[in-house]
Amino acid sequence: MTAIIVSDLSVRLGGNPVLSGVDLTVEAGEWLTVIGPNGAGKSTLLHAMAGLIPATGTVSWNGGGLDGLSRRQRSQRVAVVPQHPVVPPGITVFDYVLLGRTPHIPPLGRESHRDLAIVTRVCERLDLLGFASRHLDTLSGGERQRAFLARALAQLEGAPDTVLLLDEPTSALDIGHQQEVLELVDTLRVDAGFTVVSTMHELSIAGEYADRLVLLAAGGVVAVGSPAQVLTQPLLSEHYGAHIEVIDTASGPVVVPVRPRPASD
């Protein structure tokens, strides 16, 4: 089943075209990762898919648009973890993650025991329980990044046909937490049936976790396919302007930067 169909999506920001005629499909339960050089339009694509910025073209979610849904209904289906979320000043980690339950709490109601249990469980899974009563702004970059993800996971818990949009979810994480977070997202994708769309700069890791990769350059899709189809030396060299080698391993392609060598006579 197809979860998301993006057709002819274009975005202009500050008077300039940032995305031009993007067509994409995301299958339900799939992990699709958008890669591409700085400024290619990856974050813009995620925001436009979530209906957070004005765009032309259409984004269809499970056969319907997001436009007809209330903000609350939308938040029960789609959680976005931006690169730099806005954080209420002075909020604790626990209360921040609890904000993820807002779409599930009736208007003028209070959080239930179930909401609190979900927040505790998510904090535990993301290794955040020890920080629960700390102010979010006192956490390290990596700890904060886990709290941002925790809020999104708390938001989607218990809702069907959910989509997690992650903008560089591991950019501030050490290699251990990077693996832990990506494994957790993958486990939830399989167990809870999430669909995941992420952006990522770490190309080998992107290929390790994603079912398919989309290579975006200058606001347009230049390649879509399996990691082996997209992580190729010619495509990456051309669009990143980098000297790289791609090594085929049992777990998929590994992209290695290499220093340019002057040609020997």
Ligand SMILES: Nc1ncnc2c1ncn2[C@@H]1O[C@H](COP(=O)(O)OP(=O)(O)OP(=O)(O)O)[C@@H](O)[C@H]1O
């Ligand atoms: N509000 C804005 N006004 C004008 N231009 C913008 C605005 N927001 C983003 N842009 C431009 O749109 C382009 C795409 O930005 P975007 O953040 O989507 O790229 P990205 O691929 O996610 O980049 P990165 O890998 O550096 O995070 C960039 O050139 C950026 O400068």
